[in-house]
Amino acid sequence: MRTVTLVGLVVVAVLLVAASGFTSAPAGEEQFSPVPFDQTLKSGLTGVDIQQAEEKDYAIPKGQVFYGQYQYVVGFYGTDSLVRGATQQRYTEQFGEPLGIYVTDYTGTNPTLTDGQYLRLSNSAAQTWTRAEDVYFVIETPARTPGGPTAVPFGDRDAAAAFAEEYDGEIVDWETLKERQPTTGNESADRLNAPTEQRQQWANESVERARETLDRPVSVTVGEDAETIEAAIEQAPPNTAVEIPAGRYTVDLNVSKSVTLSGAGNRTVLDGRGEGTVVRATAPRVGIESLRVTGVGDTELGSPSTDGETSWDKSIELVYGRGDAAIRLSEAPRSLVENVSVETSANGVIVHNSTGTVVRDIDLQGSDTWEEGSMGVLAMYSRMVVEDSTFDGGRDAVYTHYSNGLVVRDNRMQNMRYGVHQMYTSDALVLNNTIRQSNVGIILMTRPTGNAIVGNHLRGNDVGVITVGAASWMTENVAVDNDIGLSIGMSRSVVHNNTAVRNEVGVRSATLLPTNDVTGNDIVANDQPVKTDLGTLNIWTVGGRGNYWGPIPGIDRDGDGVVDRTYRPSDTVDRSAGDSIGARTLAQAPTLGGLRAFQRSVPGLRPSSIVDTAPLSEPVHPDRLDALNVSTEAR
Numbered sequence: 001m002r003t004v005t006l007v008g009l010v011v012v013a014v015l016l017v018a019a020s021g022f023t024s025a026p027a028g029e030e031q032f033s034p035v036p037f038d039q040t041l042k043s044g045l046t047g048v049d050i051q052q053a054e055e056k057d058y059a060i061p062k063g064q065v066f067y068g069q070y071q072y073v074v075g076f077y078g079t080d081s082l083v084r085g086a087t088q089q090r091y092t093e094q095f096g097e098p099l100g101i102y103v104t105d106y107t108g109t110n111p112t113l114t115d116g117q118y119l120r121l122s123n124s125a126a127q128t129w130t131r132a133e134d135v136y137f138v139i140e141t142p143a144r145t146p147g148g149p150t151a152v153p154f155g156d157r158d159a160a161a162a163f164a165e166e167y168d169g170e171i172v173d174w175e176t177l178k179e180r181q182p183t184t185g186n187e188s189a190d191r192l193n194a195p196t197e198q199r200q201q202w203a204n205e206s207v208e209r210a211r212e213t214l215d216r217p218v219s220v221t222v223g224e225d226a227e228t229i230e231a232a233i234e235q236a237p238p239n240t241a242v243e244i245p246a247g248r249y250t251v252d253l254n255v256s257k258s259v260t261l262s263g264a265g266n267r268t269v270l271d272g273r274g275e276g277t278v279v280r281a282t283a284p285r286v287g288i289e290s291l292r293v294t295g296v297g298d299t300e301l302g303s304p305s306t307d308g309e310t311s312w313d314k315s316i317e318l319v320y321g322r323g324d325a326a327i328r329l330s331e332a333p334r335s336l337v338e339n340v341s342v343e344t345s346a347n348g349v350i351v352h353n354s355t356g357t358v359v360r361d362i363d364l365q366g367s368d369t370w371e372e373g374s375m376g377v378l379a380m381y382s383r384m385v386v387e388d389s390t391f392d393g394g395r396d397a398v399y400t401h402y403s404n405g406l407v408v409r410d411n412r413m414q415n416m417r418y419g420v421h422q423m424y425t426s427d428a429l430v431l432n433n434t435i436r437q438s439n440v441g442i443i444l445m446t447r448p449t450g451n452a453i454v455g456n457h458l459r460g461n462d463v464g465v466i467t468v469g470a471a472s473w474m475t476e477n478v479a480v481d482n483d484i485g486l487s488i489g490m491s492r493s494v495v496h497n498n499t500a501v502r503n504e505v506g507v508r509s510a511t512l513l514p515t516n517d518v519t520g521n522d523i524v525a526n527d528q529p530v531k532t533d534l535g536t537l538n539i540w541t542v543g544g545r546g547n548y549w550g551p552i553p554g555i556d557r558d559g560d561g562v563v564d565r566t567y568r569p570s571d572t573v574d575r576s577a578g579d580s581i582g583a584r585t586l587a588q589a590p591t592l593g594g595l596r597a598f599q600r601s602v603p604g605l606r607p608s609s610i611v612d613t614a615p616l617s618e619p620v621h622p623d624r625l626d627a628l629n630v631s632t633e634a635r
Contacts, residue, residue, distance in 0.1 A: 032066045032100035034129035040064050040075025043085065043491055043513050046469060047446035048402065048424040049146035050077065059111065059119040060145045061153055062104045063132070069096030074513065079103075079137065079151040079177070086132075087178055090492075090515045094539055101174075105130040105155035111163060117142040119150060128155070132174045136160035139177070141169035151177060192496050192517065194452035194473035199429040203385045203407035210336040210358035210385075213260045213287030216241040222249075229253060229261070229270075244268050244291065255281040263291030266341055271295040272326075279327045286335040288327060296344035297324030323374055325350045329357055337362060345394070348376045357384040366394020370417035370439070379403040386411060396421040397435075400428070408433065418443050419461075426450045426469075436460050441482075444468055444490070453477060463487055464503070474498060480628060484508050485526065491515045499624045500524075505531045509538050509610060521547045522619050525630050529569040530610045538610050546612035548619045550632055556617040567615040 045053075045060065053060050063082030064075045074095070076082040085091050086098050108126035111119055121127065130153075137151040138160050144150055152169075154160035160171050172180065219225075219240035226232035229251055232242045241260040246267035252275065255261070261279075263270075272278035272295040279288060325347035329335050334356035342348045345367040351357050359377050367373030373394035377386050383405040390412045391397035397413040400406060402424045409431040413419040419435035420442045422428060427450040434457045435441035441458040444451055448469040455476040458464030464479035468489040478499045479485030485500035489510040495518040500506035506526035507518075510533045518540040523529050529549060532538070540546055545562060554565035619625050619632055 034064055034102040035073050037062055037064065037075050040073045041513060042075045042077065043470070044075075044077030044081035045145065045147040045447075046424075046426060046449050048426075048448075050447075051424075052146045053118075056118070057120060058114075058145060059106075059109075059121045059124070060147075061106075061119075061150055064102050064129070065098050066100035067091075067095035067097070068099050070094075078145060078147055079153065080148075082132075083178055084492075088515075094515070101132040102129045103132050103135045103153045104128075105135065106152060106163075107154050107156040107159040111143075111152060113141075113143055113167060117144050119143045119145060119152065130155035135174060136171050137174070137177045138164045138167075138169040138171055139180070141167035143167065143169075192475075192494055192519075194429075194454050194475050194494070196429060196431065196452060196454050199405070199407055199427075199452065200409075200431070202405070203387070203409065203429070206334075206356050206385050206407075207358050207360065207387070210285075210287075210334055210356065211338070213285055213336050214262075214289060214338070216260050216287070218243045218262070221245070223247075233257070233259060233261075239285075241287070250295075251278060252276070253279045255279065255283060255286050257283050258285045260287030260289065260336075261291070262287070262289055265290050265339065266292045268292065269294060272297065274298065277325045277328050281327070281329045281332045281335060283331075284333050284335070286329065286332050287338075288340060289336065289338040290340075292341045293326040294343055296326050296342070296346050298346055299324045323347050325378075328352070329354045333357065336360075341365075345373050347374045347378055348391075348394075350375075350378045350380070351382045351384055352380045353382060355381075355383045357382060358387070359384065360387045360389060362389040364389070364391050364394070364397075366392065366416065368393055368415075370395045373416070375399040376413075379406055382406070385409075391416065391419075399423070400425040404428070407431065413441075414438065421445070422448065422451065424448070428452070429454065431455055433457075434459075435464075439463070440466055441479075442466070444472070448472070458482060458485070464500075467493070469493075478624060479503060479506075484531075488516060488518070493517070496520050497620060498522075499621055499628075500526060501625065501628050501630050502526065504528065507531075508533060511538075517542045519543075519545055519547060520616075520620050522621055522625060523547055523569070524550045524619070524625060524632065532570050532610060539613065540610055541613040544614050546614040546616060548616040549612070552615055554615075561617055562614045563617050565615075567612045568609055569612065570610040 060077050061079050064073050065085050066073055076085050086101055105128045110122035114120055135153045135155055136157050137153050139151045143152050164171050217240055220232040220236045221243040222229050222232045226235050229249055236242050236259045238258045241262050244263045246264040248269045251270050268291040270278055270293045274295050274297055276297040278293050278296055323346050326342040326344055328350045330352040332354045337349055337359045339361045341363040343365040348364040349359050364376045376391040376394055376397040379400045382403050386398050386408045388410050393415050396418040398408050399421045405427045407429045408420055411433045414436040417439045419438055420430050422444045424446045426448040429452045430442055432455045437460045440463045441461045443466045449471045451472040453474045458479045459481050461482045463484045464482045464486055466487040470491045472490050472493045475496045480501050482503045484505045485503035487508040487510055488495055491513040493516045495516055497520045499522045502525050504527045506523040506529045508531045519542045549569055552567050554563040557564050
């Protein structure tokens, strides 16, 4: 009886909608008017690129697109991203065809190039919006934005010709630009595999190079050749080691030469008496190994208001990077911290402007509550490696600021706010970490690009992974027993071969730009398989294959591994289909299919939903599901 009633309601709904006079016929472009850019849904450059441009008054050409089956206007930073949004099938299949395209018009703005070839407007107030088909684009000049080379748009041909003549450029129209403009960034459709091997190779080479500091000959032994560690450092020639025998040493060390401090493991204790940072290193290739650091000061954070810095970049550095630490490496590239244990409520290791540095095999015990703690390893302006370490408690295990390309791998993190917290950091690799009982396991912020989140195990967190940005990878991760397993807020990215099991929500879609490849994932036995936070349609199928959702309505008639029906895991009916015969019957009712088809054709009625047009009939990783005691049998 309940099934019949629900089917009847669907029929009534279809009739009411059909009688309402809505039409899916697209309007002509003349019916559109450009909107203020801050009212669009933005895509394109990273957050740090935009911050840099605004701070230095660089101009970024922008575009905005009205789509036939999307109720929002989409804004694009950069002409290359606008071309992608107007031409790529990934956009048109989910938004509909572009009906109106507008571009910033630099006529009257007197654009020039800085010494670094960045675009700058002499009269930004004159900037307007013009239809793309009426714009002249100047290409092949040195003009660039923080995101890379750019075409420069003008609504007036004479203005375009003057700029092209001054900077040796070429004028093309919109159609030609679409044909000639190269796309930039890592397009998700081009490759499913994250660049793990290349980044692992860089990390391996960095570790090997940094660990050469362990091979230095001992030149001074504390207690034999020098009375104190400070005296031993002063006496030791560069590229030699200072041996620190077992014992407790009250210190305030400054290492300004390339030497290695080598202890006897936890039996060698450096005690800072709670008076500040314990060890400071300001030379390349410093080694600190096999010792314990205690008595770190309790100054956790700096203050922009008291330190007098106002720029966004310096403010972040002050707030997060100038507290006390067990070890601070500043201007100390290719250094090593290895086999060091720390107990502190302040920072563990701060690495500042020290690219090539390696922190490995450390044991850091932070505060019991994260509000009272700070960072385990803090990487600022440093491409570095953090590996094989244990973090328990504190604010964040690894915090990064503008440390593009760093590698965080094979660590264990628990009982903190964030395991890995990336700010203004792109092209990083976060690999094979185990993160438990934290607010968020891995979080990417400030719209980065090119990040690879691979093979991490996330259990018992509020959220396993939160991502934003673009052109990144989230692959081979296992999210179990979290409130939310994986949260996708990035665009033009790959979410592939992950396993989300027994979470309250398996996967959360938090993007209004549904341009990701979400395929080959096992999303099984969650209280709610997916949740859509924003009102948009996401098609989670690429190349004729989707994801495994457990037993769902439909069968695989041809044995190709794909169920012969579309599955909507965010839809109440489809989501319940595995739990009752009535819901399974309703899910396959023709009337329900008719309503869904009509809704898809009308932007105002298009529901917020996830659609898998080729759901898999068998799990991608049955061994993982077996190990987690997850049944794939229908109930």
